[in-house]
Amino acid sequence: MRLSELMEKNDQKKLQLLHYLDQHPNQRLRNSELQHKLDISYYLFKRRTKEIADDIDTFQLSGLFDIEVTETTTILHKNHNTNIFVFLNHYLERSYQIKILMLLVTQRQNFDLYDFAEAHYVSYTFMYKRFTALRQTLQKWGINLNNNSELTGDELAIRLLLAELIIITHVGEETFDDEIRTALHELLELIDTPIIAPSMSQLIETKAYLLASLLRFQQGYFVATSPEVAKLISKIRQQALEERNKVISIFQTHFPADEQAINNECDYLGTFLAIVGIISAPAVIFPDEVTQRSSDFIRGFEERFGVTLTLEAKQNITYEVDKCWIDVVAFPLRSGFFEYHTEIAYFARTFPEFFEYCQTYVQQQEAALDDQQAQFIFYRCLLTLVANVPLSSVLEPLYVCVDFTLGEAYNTIIERGIKRFSMLNVKVTNEVQPKTRLIITDLVNAYRHTDIPKVIWLSPPRAEDWEHLISELLAFRLVPNGV
Incomplete structure (x- = not known):
């Protein structure tokens, strides 16, 4: 499943262009190569790179990204504290298909495609094409969008998709009615405790899943899957019967449903909480x-x-x-x-x-x-x-000789640095041995009698020296025993 399929086609192409740049060394590619990879004309190439520059301004990403297009080369300037999937979220958030889908779920009774098209200043024909594309994409995921604008089919798929879109489009709990919000907070009180102490990412994912599940449950859609999967889920037991009973009580208080439907809901909710790590290992069988x-x-x-x-x-x-x-x-x-x-x-x-x-x-x-x-x-x-x-623990020892003129204490400092920066099974000595694979030293004219590779460092070494050393060690590791 690719959520990018729900994006506008032009946004998909721009994201593809950004991906090519991001994967290339220094985020730089020749314009002709980008045109060839994307199979587009020079005119379309210029238009898309201009639109990406406009998107950077629109999404307020100018402190994180910049795209530079010269006569021969395109360069993506990127802050090291981010990645191009920031664009993915923005492109998904403004997708007409996703906007239609979220409205269908939260306001299905009041949804009218004519009104939706008019509200977004586009023709009905334009928006109907998006509606049809949405229906076709959902069908590939086992979800049906019928003529009454109702989502049916794989209920778990519907809930997981909605949960992901709630996160991406920043749908807040205020979108839902009082019953759902109250049930949500009662359930979160069982989870967000000092003992469990979930992370922010766990809470965001769990809250989105709960909102999607509570909404669908309220609308009368219950978890339905294959008998084999349902049987498997029912065998997963969380050793917290008291908490499970509290969850059952919350559902019974807020939503009319039979006992089996609520028990199934608890089985899947407990399994989901185990998967995201909120219910810890000792409590799950x-x-x-x-x-x-x-x-x-x-x-x-x-x-x-x-x-x-x-x-x-x-x-x-x-x-x-x-x-x-x-x-x-x-x-x-x-x-x-x-x-x-x-x-x-x-x-x-x-x-x-x-x-x-x-x-x-x-x-x-x-x-x-x-x-x-x-x-x-x-x-x-x-x-x-x-x-x-x-x-x-699984690698053969890699022997390295460390020998600096500043003496034993300085050699020890370098040894500690090697073990801190490298996860390899490095064994450090202060003299060359038959198994030595590399010599690190500040002695420019020493060790001429051996063919063992040498790294000549300044004292102290620079940051790039450590980076080059790790690359050397990784290269040795791929050539066992010096062969």
Whole structure:
């Protein structure tokens, strides 16, 4: 699922242009190459880059971005504290399809496409094309938009989509009626406590999911999915019966529904809270159908690298891998939103061993996964390995000789710096040994008798010296034993 499909076509093209620039070294590309990549004329290229410059002003991003177009080259000047997905959110926020969708959900009885087109100063024909495009896109996601402007179909998909759009378009709780707002705050009081202490990102995601779920529940749409998934969800038990009873009581107080509908709602809400990490590991019991996946993951990792993970690492990895599988099985549409938050180049370069293992693990799964789900599981598994397994524990030692004229104390400072900046299994000595792969020194004319590569530093080294050293160490790691 790509939310960008709901954007205006011209905005999609501009985001694509920005993406090409962002992925290129120094965010710089020749104009002819950009035209070729985008398959557009010089006129369209000039128009789109001009529109991006206008968007930067309109979105008040001038302190973060600037686009410079010369006769031969286009350069994206970018503040290091941001990324181009800022544009994605703005482009989505002004999308007519998304505006139509949010109005249909919150004010369906009063929605009229003629009035909507007139309010936005465009023709009915123009807006009807957007309505038709929206209907076609939703159908691909298992959601039907009927002639009565009613959303039906995959109820979980509808809720997850609405929750994501609530976040992107900054829909506040004031949009909803008193009943929903009251129920929302009562539910949040059970979550936002000093003991649980959820992060801001967890609260934002949870609040959006709750608003979408409460609205749909109030409108008479209950969670409905396949019997297999429903059975799996019902097996996931949160060991907090008292809290569950409070949730049931909140639903019973504010919304007329039968006991089964409310229990299903609690099952899915509890599973969602476990997935986003608000309900912590000790309080969640996943069924055997899920835990077998994490067991295979850990066993395969230990066999692949010939290591035995600590009990704590196994527990953490088990929980995270279980969560990502439940995420894909129970909330399949949610993994589609993950693409906008991932950048794997750093991990491929810094953790190639973990990267390769997770790729193999996902490829060996018998479960039918689409590309986005496979990417989601791969990335989550990779993150949990990086977070819980020291890279040095699975790597062969990399011997480095550190020898500076300022003496032992200064050598120790450099050694500490190497271990602070590098996660590799670096072993530092003060003399050259048969296994030494690199010499770091300030002695310009020393070590002429050896072919071992040398790094000649100033004292003290500059920031770029450390950066170059880490690149050298990473390069050695990809060439085992100096071969």
